[in-house]
Amino acid sequence: MNYPGILKEILEIYRKHGWRVSRVLLSGAAVKSIGEDCELLDGLIVESSDIDAVWFERPSTKGKLAIELRSLSETPFALFELVDDSESAEKIEKVRERVERKMAVRASQAEKSGSEGD
Numbered sequence: 001m002n003y004p005g006i007l008k009e010i011l012e013i014y015r016k017h018g019w020r021v022s023r024v025l026l027s028g029a030a031v032k033s034i035g036e037d038c039e040l041l042d043g044l045i046v047e048s049s050d051i052d053a054v055w056f057e058r059p060s061t062k063g064k065l066a067i068e069l070r071s072l073s074e075t076p077f078a079l080f081e082l083v084d085d086s087e088s089a090e091k092i093e094k095v096r097e098r099v100e101r102k103m104a105v106r107a108s109q110a111e112k113s114g115s116e117g118d
Contacts, residue, residue: 001033003030003072004033004034006072007024007034007040008040011040011054014056014070019057019068022067023046024047024053024054025052025055025100030052031048051071051103052072052073053070053071054070064082064085065084065085065092066080067082067092067095067099068080077106
């Protein structure tokens with residue numbers, strides 16, 4: 001997979017629409033493909049993960065924060081949550097963890113269905 005190309009495209013699209021990157025989740029394979037010194041990752045928080053995805057956020061309607069986890073895949077897929085921006089950092093982190101688990105399940109299911117067709 002062309003992780004650098006996909007990452008660049010996703011970052012450009014989301015930034016164009018006012019989203020801010022809060023962190024990047026990368027598997028070992030993605031880190032190897034992108035390279036640790038990749039300019040795309042400059043200034044971003046990068047975490048080791050079983051999934052390859054980017055967390056974006058931006059203010060939404062009154063008192064709300066939109067957070068979205070976008071998969072780094074050629075097929076666009078994202079999970080979206082709307083939280084009160086007055087929520088504690090711990091509560092928002094629990095929401096993120098739940099969404100990451102959902103993304104991991106979805107990635108696992110997609111992997112299974114792809115391998116069954118072999």
